Amino acid sequence: xxxxxxxxxxxxxxxxxxxxxxxxxxxxxxxxxxxxxxxxxxxxxxxxxxxxxxxxxxxxxxxxxxxxxxxxxxxxxxxxxxxxxxxxxxxxxxxxxxxxxxxxxxxxxxxxxxxxxxxxxxxxxxxxxxxxxxxxxxxxxxxxxxxxxxxxxxxxxxxxxxxxxxxxxxxxxxxxxxxxxxxxxxxxxxxxxxxxxxxxxxxxxxxxxxxxxxxxxxxxxxxxxxxxxxxxxxxxxxxxxxxxxxxxxxxxxxxxxxxxxxxxxxxxxxxxxxxxxxxxxxxxxxxxxxxxxxxxxxxxxxxxxxxxxxxxxxxxxx
Amino acid sequence: xxxxxxxxxxxxxxxxxxxxxxxxxxxxxxxxxxxxxxxxxxxxxxxxxxxxxxxxxxxxxxxxxxxxxxxxxxxxxxxxxxxxxxxxxxxxxxxxxxxxxxxxxxxxxxxxxxxxxxxxxxxxxxxxxxxxxxxxxxxxxxxxxxxxxxxxxxxxxxxxxxxxxxxxxxxxxxxxxxxxxxxxxxxxxxxxxxxxxxxxxxxxxxxxxxxxxxxxxxxxxxxxxxxxxxxxxxxxxxxxxxxxxxxxxxxxxxxxxxxxxxxxxxxxxxxxxxxxxxxxxxxxxxxxxxxxxxxxxxxxxxxxxxxxxxxxxxxxxx
Numbered sequence: 187x188x189x190x191x192x193x194x195x196x197x198x199x200x201x202x203x204x205x206x207x208x209x210x211x212x213x214x215x216x217x218x219x220x221x222x223x224x225x226x227x228x229x230x231x232x233x234x235x236x237x238x239x240x241x242x243x244x245x246x247x248x249x250x251x252x253x254x255x256x257x258x259x260x261x262x263x264x265x266x267x268x269x270x271x272x273x274x275x276x277x278x279x280x281x282x283x284x285x286x287x288x289x290x291x292x293x294x295x296x297x298x299x300x301x302x303x304x305x306x307x308x309x310x311x312x313x314x315x316x317x318x319x320x321x322x323x324x325x326x327x328x329x330x331x332x333x334x335x336x337x338x339x340x341x342x343x344x345x346x347x348x349x350x351x352x353x354x355x356x357x358x359x360x361x362x363x364x365x366x367x368x369x370x371x372x373x374x375x376x377x378x379x380x381x382x383x384x385x386x387x388x389x390x391x392x393x394x395x396x397x398x399x400x401x402x403x404x405x406x407x408x409x410x411x412x413x414x415x416x417x418x419x420x421x422x423x424x425x426x427x428x429x430x431x432x433x434x435x436x437x438x439x440x441x442x443x444x445x446x447x448x449x450x451x452x453x454x455x456x457x458x459x460x461x462x463x464x465x466x467x468x469x470x471x472x473x474x475x476x477x478x479x480x481x482x483x484x485x486x487x488x489x490x491x492x493x494x495x496x497x498x499x500x501x502x503x504x
Numbered sequence: 505x506x507x508x509x510x511x512x513x514x515x516x517x518x519x520x521x522x523x524x525x526x527x528x529x530x531x532x533x534x535x536x537x538x539x540x541x542x543x544x545x546x547x548x549x550x551x552x553x554x555x556x557x558x559x560x561x562x563x564x565x566x567x568x569x570x571x572x573x574x575x576x577x578x579x580x581x582x583x584x585x586x587x588x589x590x591x592x593x594x595x596x597x598x599x600x601x602x603x604x605x606x607x608x609x610x611x612x613x614x615x616x617x618x619x620x621x622x623x624x625x626x627x628x629x630x631x632x633x634x635x636x637x638x639x640x641x642x643x644x645x646x647x648x649x650x651x652x653x654x655x656x657x658x659x660x661x662x663x664x665x666x667x668x669x670x671x672x673x674x675x676x677x678x679x680x681x682x683x684x685x686x687x688x689x690x691x692x693x694x695x696x697x698x699x700x701x702x703x704x705x706x707x708x709x710x711x712x713x714x715x716x717x718x719x720x721x722x723x724x725x726x727x728x729x730x731x732x733x734x735x736x737x738x739x740x741x742x743x744x745x746x747x748x749x750x751x752x753x754x755x756x757x758x759x760x761x762x763x764x765x766x767x768x769x770x771x772x773x774x775x776x777x778x779x780x781x782x783x784x785x786x787x788x789x790x791x792x793x794x795x796x797x798x799x800x801x802x803x804x805x806x807x808x809x810x811x812x813x814x815x816x817x818x819x820x821x822x
Contacts, residue, residue, distance in 0.1 A: 252627075302808065302811075306811075306812065308808070308811040308812075309759070309765050309811065311571070311755070311765065312755065312756060312759050312765070312807065312811060313808065313811060315752050315755075315756075315807075316804045316805075316807035316808050316811070317804060317808070318804075319800050319801075319803055319804035319807070320800065320801050320804035320805065320808075322800055323796075323797040323798070323799075323800030323801035323803075323804065324797070324801065325797075326795075326796060326797035326800065327797040327798075327801075330797070433573075433631055433634075436627070436628070436631065437628070437631065437632070440625075440628050446569075446625045446627060446628060447569075447625070478642050478643050478646050478647065479639075479643055480639075481635070481638055481639035481642045481643075482636065482639025482640050482642065482643050483639065484635065484639060485632070485634075485635030485636035485637075485638060485639040485640075486636055486639070488632055488635050489629075489632030489633065489635065489636050492624065492628050492629075492631075492632045493618060493622055493624055493629075493632070
């Protein structure tokens, strides 16, 4: 093994950061007005939901689990929020209660997943797929068809500014702050211990089941954040919202250097991964490729990035 | 009691019971559900799922978190390729099958090389490949459906061939025989099980594990391509996302059939029963005339119920 990959082991987010810088540079060449406030803000609005879901997914993956239901959670949170707001009467108080209901919904979904996986010991992939089906069913029950607009204070605030900075930027910074706060707590070490060696963590006396459940609850909460952001963007209810975000969030987590087997990685890396995925889309859009080639090129670059990240991070062992 | 519990935990027994119960439920809900021609119809749909699940089960049995998420797009690619090669001409069926199978086999091999040579986790590799093939399909088809099944292929899938059964069921039986022979009567099969339960030990005894695993992914691609041919034979024409609906059911059929997602255990007969049970379940839920959301919730809940019976992982406290 060469010296360079030795030093990069466990730090493949550095490569992702490099990729992000290159992508931003390319994007800036292709789109000269990239660094103007409006463009940056609209980019952030597009990237923010994936960034948030990817952060949440990281905590599940770190513990060696996976959550395929995050897309369905996003849909459920969205319809619950818009329904609660409409039911209470569209005022500012109603919006706040709606947001709260949405976050509680997300956490409840996470708790359900965590209970099944950690306490009942169900296999995570199939389980979260099954709960995802249930959550989408519930979402369709709450709101059968897209519609039901949210009141203006909601989307105006989301699109607006606070202290001179866009609200989306504040949300992004708050999310980073939350990640930082979580990474300073022993919880993250415990999570990684559980992911690295479940038996080892158990024998050390760690409450393995509780820690895994906490990971899922965090994933549910961050999916709820993502959903509330998407709701601010679309300003209405949609029981099919967020379909593609489950798989993209896993790509973002892997790009960010978190091992799918669990045990090592960071949510900051996942943020970088999510931004890289977003920037790939941007660059392809502005490169002027014929429309039908865009999905292919995006797929190829994403696959190359995933492969590259795994290669640099040190390959999976026996 | 303990013996009944052990018997129930046997996937073959459980899947068989599930099939009988579902048939009875269907007949009760809508008389004629279990009539011969209806059962033939259900078996035809099960065969399509069963063929793709054959490849999926090989990859899963091979271990190291083996999973193939690209089967959906490979089914679409197989259907697209076959449809365009034959274009409604009976004489072109054989070239169509060979081209579709060849292309998807090659892509499966690429998956396998990514997993073995580059050591990319299977979930990530096949997820990335999914994006690439999806993009490729957009380029090839320019977004519009193209290609038609030859009348003879449609007859083979839909019309009785022998003993009132359509040809596809005989193909399925042949595949079952081939899978049994491959897994239980060849050194290849024994090597796959050995590799799935302990790759390191298998490698140390001199088995070419990399080659074996690459082949497994190639076979999964091949089976997906053949499924694509069956799909276009079943419906007459195809659209570029026709295979998407098979990805997670193929994994669930494998799990219901008693193949451990940890690898190294299980057989294809269980998977066949799993595919039949899953198809029956979907059919019974349609017969119930519930609203879509109700069907989804019941479907998810039944999957969780099945997990309860034998999808559980080992306890940490021994």
